[in-house]
Each structure stands twice: as structure tokens, then as C-alpha cells.
Amino acid sequence: MIRGFEAGIIIAVIAPLIGIFLVLRRYSLIADTLSHVSLAGVAIGLLLKINPLIAAIIAAVVSSVAIEKLRISKRIFGESALSIFLSGSLALAIVLISFAHGFGADLFSYLFGSINTVKQSDVYIIGALGILVVAAVIAFYKELVFVTVDEEAAYVSGIPTKFINILLIVLAAFTVSLAIPIVGVLLISALMVIPVVTALQLKMSFKKTIFFADLISVFSVITGIILSFYLNLSPGGTIVLVALGIFILTLFIKRR
Amino acid sequence: MQHVDHAHTIIELDRVCFSYTNEEVIKDVSLEIHKGDYVGIVGPNGGGKSTLLKLMLGILKPNDGTVRLFGSDIKDFKDWSKIGYVPQKTYIEINFPVIVEELVAMGRYGKQGLFHFPTKEDKEKTLTALKQVDMLGYKDRQINDLSGGQQQRVFIARALATEPEIIFLDEPTVGVDIKTQKQFYALLRKLNKELALTLVLVTHELDVVAHEATELGYINRTMEYYGNPEEFLKGAYFHELIGRGGLHH
Numbered sequence: 001m002i003r004g005f006e007a008g009i010i011i012a013v014i015a016p017l018i019g020i021f022l023v024l025r026r027y028s029l030i031a032d033t034l035s036h037v038s039l040a041g042v043a044i045g046l047l048l049k050i051n052p053l054i055a056a057i058i059a060a061v062v063s064s065v066a067i068e069k070l071r072i073s074k075r076i077f078g079e080s081a082l083s084i085f086l087s088g089s090l091a092l093a094i095v096l097i098s099f100a101h102g103f104g105a106d107l108f109s110y111l112f113g114s115i116n117t118v119k120q121s122d123v124y125i126i127g128a129l130g131i132l133v134v135a136a137v138i139a140f141y142k143e144l145v146f147v148t149v150d151e152e153a154a155y156v157s158g159i160p161t162k163f164i165n166i167l168l169i170v171l172a173a174f175t176v177s178l179a180i181p182i183v184g185v186l187l188i189s190a191l192m193v194i195p196v197v198t199a200l201q202l203k204m205s206f207k208k209t210i211f212f213a214d215l216i217s218v219f220s221v222i223t224g225i226i227l228s229f230y231l232n233l234s235p236g237g238t239i240v241l242v243a244l245g246i247f248i249l250t251l252f253i254k255r256r
Numbered sequence: 257m258q259h260v261d262h263a264h265t266i267i268e269l270d271r272v273c274f275s276y277t278n279e280e281v282i283k284d285v286s287l288e289i290h291k292g293d294y295v296g297i298v299g300p301n302g303g304g305k306s307t308l309l310k311l312m313l314g315i316l317k318p319n320d321g322t323v324r325l326f327g328s329d330i331k332d333f334k335d336w337s338k339i340g341y342v343p344q345k346t347y348i349e350i351n352f353p354v355i356v357e358e359l360v361a362m363g364r365y366g367k368q369g370l371f372h373f374p375t376k377e378d379k380e381k382t383l384t385a386l387k388q389v390d391m392l393g394y395k396d397r398q399i400n401d402l403s404g405g406q407q408q409r410v411f412i413a414r415a416l417a418t419e420p421e422i423i424f425l426d427e428p429t430v431g432v433d434i435k436t437q438k439q440f441y442a443l444l445r446k447l448n449k450e451l452a453l454t455l456v457l458v459t460h461e462l463d464v465v466a467h468e469a470t471e472l473g474y475i476n477r478t479m480e481y482y483g484n485p486e487e488f489l490k491g492a493y494f495h496e497l498i499g500r501g502g503l504h505h
């Protein structure tokens with residue numbers, strides 16, 4: 001469970017950090033798409049007997065670049081490009097799984113997250129790439145913010161908007177695939193979106209919004225892991241329900 | 257009339273054509289804008305005013321013809337800190353979590369370059385710009401808690417914070433009350449006269465701009481008129497424009 005905690009807290013920090021930019025650019029569907037791509041990566045990894053986490057990361061990063069290229073070329077409308085990737089990779093994952101039928105229990109933990117099966121090597125990978133994601137967001141913070149608020153004005157200020165767009169989606173790919181062992185494929189986007197939307201209710205500055213989203217996310221993950229451990233529940237589901245509980249609470253507090 | 261230094265060409269368009277799809281929306285537009293010019297661009301809805309600004313700024317690339325900014329081809333242009341841009345009524349998302357000071361500070365980002373954090377000077381310039389548009393008292397307010405006119409002033413402050421040599425404004429006074437509008441045009445006049453700031457202003461307020469601007473362009477796919485505003489008021493395009501209801505929103 002200690003390993004689960006270590007990995008969980010890292011994920012809790014980076015998920016809203018990237019999530020806020022996706023939410024504000026109305027890119028939330030990208031997180032879902034990349035998580036399904038990651039699942040196909042996991043299936044390939046299990047089939048070829050390479051570390052599924054690494055396979056998921058590679059699949060997600062490669063597809064994220066392809067998605068961005070498709071978006072720029074404007075040949076396919078943004079949303080439908082994502083849907084194609086989402087359903088395509090899910091189909092691939094299902095076929096690969098049925099092809100190698102029998103990695104059942106393992107697959108279940110990738111779908112819904114499983115703190116107990118987090119390997120020590122996973123913690124190292126999540127730690128290293130997690131630090132990379134945080135460092136990239138700090139280094140390119142002002143560019144990411146400007147491009148999110150107003151891409152054309154950012155371009156006219158001399159900000160390399162194409163690079164920043166690619167950076168954001170690659171960081172999203174890392175975040176999504178790293179979160180798989182903890183919350184599972186199906187609930188990653190919830191962890192990236194719910195704490196952000198909750199913090200947005202509070203109407204603060206950009207920096208404070210990020211800070212509060214992270215606070216909510218870390219709290220949800222810690223509470224979720226503890227509850228799931230003692231009550232023997234699915235950790236991914238519990239974490240997301242805790243985050244959702246906080247969201248509903250803020251809605252009520254704001255209403256009054 | 258003010259003195260215009262025609263020796264200093266800032267923008268040069270040479271037979272520029274552009275289309276989003278198959279249909280050409282900008283056709284064969286050539287013009288020169290000089291330092292200290294106050295250019296008003298008018299024309300009917302869909303006439304290509306916003307597109308023309310985006311072509312001048314390199315946001316869009318011409319299919320044909322060339323755009324030169326400060327003497328260099330737009331493809332090689334690097335000196336972005338000379339440019340200020342106030343886009344057409346920026347759509348600010350409900351709950352967009354940015355306070356006034358943060359938004360105006362973005363005007364300094366390009367000058368700072370990658371991997372540099374804002375300095376004390378940046379902060380001062382940000383506050384000065386807010387003072388110029390009379391919005392200093394609102395610096396900690398979230399942008400969507402402001403009225404439309406106040407938001408527009410904040411976007412102008414962002415352009416001013418860059419300390420540009422030229423500012424492009426796309427319908428900056430839409431949704432702004434008459435009093436604020438008057439203040440706004442007085443501010444532009446002051447910037448143009450005192451700082452010799454070059455201005456390119458897209459607007460539907462023909463009556464106002466004809467009295468404020470030094471040059472006036474009427475665009476409806478092609479640049480049908482470019483020159484003295486008073487001459488324009490006497491000409492046929494003026495009546496055509498009014499006839500199409502382009503004068504007011």
C-alpha cells in the first residue's frame with residue numbers, strides 16, 4: 001500500500017495540473033481518448049510481455065502527436081478525430097485481449113486501477129516522469145496559460161504556439177498513461193477534470209485555481225486509497241467518488 | 257491633421273489574396289501603413305476586415321502576394337514586441353480563472369522570452385497599462401466579473417503593456433457604452449498623438465472613425481477605397497455602406 005500511496009500522490013499532483021489546460025481549452029475528450037489508447041498499449045504490452053506501463057506510455061505519446069497533427073491539418077474536424085482514435089484503440093484493445101484470452105485478472109486492474117499491484121519499477125517510472133511533467137509545466141507556465149486564454153494573441157506576442165500545443169498534448173499523454181495503475185483506464189479523465197471543475201467554482205486567480213485543484217486531488221487520492229484499503233473497495237472508484245463528493249459540496253456551499 | 261512621416265513604412269501589403277475555403281475573401285489588396293498613421297478599416301459584415309488584420313499579423317498566411325511588417329517578410333518576422341493586438345470581442349469563458357492583473361501581464365510574456373519569469377519592471381509596466389485605461393482599481397477582480405466595456409479596456413491594457421509601436425484593434429468598442437466609447441477614442445487619440453503609436457482600427461462606427469482616423473480603408477473583398485476619410489464620406493461607398501446597414505450594429 002505504501003507503493004500505492006507514493007504513486008498515487010504523484011498522479012494526484014500532475015492530473016489537475018495538466019487537466020486545467022485541457023478543461024479550459026475544451027479538450028477534455030483528449031484525456032478519455034488517450035486513456036483508451038493507453039489500454040491498447042497495455043494489451044500490446046501484456047501480449048508481447050513487455051512492461052505494460054511502458055507500452056501504454058509509448059502508445060499514448062505517439063498517438064497524442066498524431067492527434068495534434070490531425071487537428072492542425074484541419075482535414076478532419078477535431079472532435080471526430082478524437083472519436084476515431086478512441087473507438088479505434090478500444091477496438092484494438094478488445095481484439096488483442098480476446099486473441100490472447102486469459103490475462104483476465106491483470107486486465108481488470110488496468111481497467112479500474114489497483115493500488116496493491118503497483119510494482120516498485122512502476123513507482124520509479126511514475127516518479128521520474130511525474131517530475132518531468134511538473135518541471136515542464138513550471139518551465140512553460142506562462143506560455144501554456146497565454147495559449148490557453150487566447151491562442152492568436154499568444155502567437156502575435158511571439159509565443160511558439162505550435163510547440164506549446166504539442167507539449168501540452170504530450171504531457172497529457174504521459175499523465176494519462178502514468179495514472180493507469182492507480183485509477184485505471186476508465187477513471188483517469190475524472191481525476192483530471194473533477195478537481196479542476198471544482199476549483200473553478202471558487203472563482204480565483206489562475207495560480208490559486210491550480211493550487212486548489214491540486215489540493216482537492218491529493219486529498220481525494222489519499223482518502224480514497226485509505227477507504228478502499230480498509231473497506232476493501234476498488235481504489236479508482238473510491239478516489240473518484242471522494243472527488244465527486246467534494247464537487248457536490250462546493251456546489252451547495254456556493255448556492256448559499 | 258497630424259504630421260505623418262511617410263519615410264517610415266510599417267506595413268506593406270502587395271496584391272494579397274486569401275481564401276479559407278474555395279471562395280476568395282480577400283482579393284488583390286495592396287496598401288502601405290506608415291509610422292504614426294491612424295488607420296480606420298470599415299466595411300460590411302463578412303467583408304474581410306478581421307481576415308485582413310489576421311493577414312497583417314501573420315496569424316493567416318496569404319495564398320498569393322506578400323505581407324511585410326517593419327521591413328521584413330511576415331514569414332521571417334521576429335520582432336513581436338513591437339506589436340499589440342486586441343482581437344474581436346474575445347470570448348471569455350464563464351469561470352475562466354484569470355484575474356485582471358494576470359491577463360494584462362500576458363502582454364509582457366513575449367518580451368520576456370522562454371524560461372524567464374516576470375521581473376519587477378514587468379509588474380510595473382503591467383500596472384502602468386492598467387492605469388492608462390483607468391482600470392487599476394480592478395486589478396484583482398476576475399475577468400468575467402467585469403462588464404463588457406471593462407473587459408474590453410483590460411484587453412487594450414494588455415496590448416499597451418507590450419509597449420508596442422503599432423496596435424491592431426478589431427471592433428474594440430462593441431458593447432461599450434457611449435461615455436466609455438468617448439473615453440476610449442480620446443485614449444487612442446492621445447496614444448497616437450503623444451506616443452506616435454500607429455493604430456489600425458477595425459470598426460463599424462464610421463461616423464466616429466472618419467473624424468478620428470488619418471486614413472480610411474473600405475474593404476469588401478477588395479480594398480475599394482483607401483485614403484482620406486473626409487473624401488470617403490463624400491463618395492459613393494459611404495452610401496453603399498449605410499444602405500447595407502453597416503453603420504450600426
Ligand SMILES: Nc1ncnc2c1ncn2[C@@H]1O[C@H](COP(=O)(O)OP(=O)(O)OP(=O)(O)O)[C@@H](O)[C@H]1O
Nearest residue numbers: 276277281299300301302303304305306307308344
Ligand atoms: N475561420 C473561417 N473559416 C471559413 N470562413 C471564414 C472564417 N472566418 C471568416 N470566414 C469568412 O470570410 C469572410 C470574411 O470574414 P471576416 O471575419 O474577415 O469579416 P469581417 O469583415 O471581420 O466581418 P464582421 O464585421 O462580421 O466582423 C466571411 O465571408 C466569413 O464567412
Ligand SMILES: [Mg+2]
Nearest residue numbers: 305306307344
Ligand atoms: Mg470581424
